Every structure is written in structure tokens, then in C-alpha cells.
Amino acid sequence: MSSAIDITGLHKRYGHRTAVHDLDLHVRPGTIYGLIGPNGAGKTTTLRTLVDIIRPTSGQVRVLGEDPRHGGARLRRRIGFVPGELRLEGRVTGHRMLSFYSETSGPVSRAYTAELAERLGVDLSRPVRSLSKGNKQKIGLIQAFMHRPELLILDEPTSGLDPLVQREFLTMVREAREAGQTVLLSSHVLSEIQQTADEVAVLAAGRIVAQGDVASLRLGSVRRVRVALDAQDPDALHRRFTGIPGVTELEVAAHGEALHLTATVEGGIDPFVKALAQETVRDLTIEEPDLEESVLRLYGPAARTEGGAR
Incomplete structure (x- = not known):
């Protein structure tokens, strides 16, 4: 067999x-x-x-x-x-x-x-x-x-x-x-x-x-990242991360004495981590997004559900 x-x-x-x-x-x-x-x-x-x-x-x-x-x-x-x-x-x-x-x-x-x-x-x-x-x-x-x-x-x-x-x-x-x-x-x-x-x-x-x-597919290459940083300038922080390949949906907001950064990172995460290393990180959360979002992001219109199959 x-x-x-x-x-x-x-x-x-x-x-x-x-x-x-x-x-x-x-x-x-x-x-x-x-x-x-x-x-x-x-x-x-x-x-x-x-x-x-x-x-x-x-x-x-x-x-x-x-x-x-x-x-x-x-x-x-x-x-x-x-x-x-x-x-x-x-x-x-x-x-x-x-x-x-x-x-x-x-x-x-x-x-x-x-x-x-x-x-x-x-x-x-x-x-x-x-x-x-x-x-x-x-x-x-x-x-x-x-x-x-x-x-x-x-x-x-x-x-x-x-x-x-x-x-x-x-x-x-x-x-x-x-x-x-x-x-x-x-x-x-x-x-x-x-x-x-x-x-x-x-x-x-x-x-x-x-x-x-599993290794050959890009299933794990999309991540959502939330970071709390001891940083003072939200505009400068936003500019630094905007130029990193694969970083999208980037938002920076002040919360108390910290800046909170959220982003979606596709592909290698090393450039993102190296940019973070320039600041003091208070908290860091990395999570996988909703699977449907991942499939649509990675594999495009062909992955869009038609008619609700099970």
C-alpha cells in the first residue's frame, strides 16, 4: 500500500x-x-x-x-x-x-x-x-x-x-x-x-x-505583535518601524509613561526585533492572527470562501 x-x-x-x-x-x-x-x-x-x-x-x-x-x-x-x-x-x-x-x-x-x-x-x-x-x-x-x-x-x-x-x-x-x-x-x-x-x-x-x-509553507510567517516601550517620541518610533520589510498595520500610541506599538509582521521577524532592541521593552506579546486572515493574506483571492462549505 x-x-x-x-x-x-x-x-x-x-x-x-x-x-x-x-x-x-x-x-x-x-x-x-x-x-x-x-x-x-x-x-x-x-x-x-x-x-x-x-x-x-x-x-x-x-x-x-x-x-x-x-x-x-x-x-x-x-x-x-x-x-x-x-x-x-x-x-x-x-x-x-x-x-x-x-x-x-x-x-x-x-x-x-x-x-x-x-x-x-x-x-x-x-x-x-x-x-x-x-x-x-x-x-x-x-x-x-x-x-x-x-x-x-x-x-x-x-x-x-x-x-x-x-x-x-x-x-x-x-x-x-x-x-x-x-x-x-x-x-x-x-x-x-x-x-x-x-x-x-x-x-x-x-x-x-x-x-x-510544514517547514516549506509560510503558515507561521504572519504574526501580530504588541509592545510596550519606554520611549518618548511616537513619531520617531513610527518612522523607524515603517521602513522595515513585512511590517504593516503599524500603530503607535501613548499610554501613561509608555508608548504602545502594535503591528503585523510577515516573514522574518529579526529586523523587527533588532529595531526593538534600541529601546527599553516593558512588555512584548507575539501571537498568530486568525487563521482565515492568515490564509487570505498568504494565498490571496484563491483562498476566499465561496458558499460556506464545511
């Missing part, structure tokens, strides 16, 4: 609206592949075709060497899936629900299930309907991982999780790769993909607008 996932010319229409346009995607076995894009980019539509929840209008899809439309339960047992809109209800406890899932997904180690629950911090003795959104999401993750499937397909898997649990989840994803499993991870959180993925595709308006290894 040369690819764990092969998508060729995938096209999906809902009435007059096209959600995915002639998409090609190939995921190598034993790797983490990130599928990233703004909400409405077509990520969920693409992932649902892989588990035969929806069927393509045209194109070819093969998962673990099989057509999802014909693989049936035998193929599904080889996959761990977390849907983008996980809904878990019922009076049963987490233990009972996972026991039910284990009957359909194949052999499951109770010890491993308990280990996953401990790592994610969820009480499986409580009724599922009484759990918070985040704890329901944890049960969804456990059911995907607990049978150690060949392929994990995870659609926005950290939704509702606190930062510490998100970090533990990313560790679980890396461990899965080390064990030889393949992971297709869909997210609109740029940092998740940067920390884990071997390769990534940027999806927008149902099309792939960039694809390759």
Missing part, C-alpha cells in the same frame, strides 16, 4: 453549491497529515467521504487500499474517527458507552482504555449526558484511539478541550505515529498542525491552495 489515503479529483456538490472542487490528497502510511483551513473551507466534507458518511459527486477515494463505499464494517474497524460535531447522549456511563463501541471496533484492552481516560482526565463512571462538552469530547477521543487503529481520522478533535488536555492529546497523536499508525488531523488551529504534522494541506473554498511539509 503506497498511500494510507488516496483522494483523486474529489468533487462534492450540494444542489447548486460546490463544497469541494477537484481535490487531490495523498497521505503516506505512518505519518501525521494536517488538513487546515478556515471554518467553511470543506475540511469536514472531505473527511466524511473517507468514512462513507457522505459520497462524492465525482472523483475517487481509497482508504487503506479500499473504496469506503464497499469496505463496510471490516474497513471501519481499521479506522478511528472523531467527527467534527460529536454528539454523545444517554443515561449510560462512559464505561458502558465505550464497552459498546469496543464490540463494533474490535479487540480493545480495558487497561489501555483506562490509561487513556486517566491521561485525558475524564471520569468514565458518570452518565454521559451529565458530562460537559469537553468531557464528551474526551470520550470521543478514547473511542477513536482505544482499539489502536491503523488510521486515525480526526476532525477538529480538540474542540472544547482545555490547553493542558490539548497538549496531552497532541502527545497521543505523536505516539500513534511512532507506533506506525497514520493520522489525518483536521484543524483550524494553526499551532496544532505546526507542532505535530509531517505534511499539511491548506484548504480554502473547497480547494487546496498550498500543500507540502
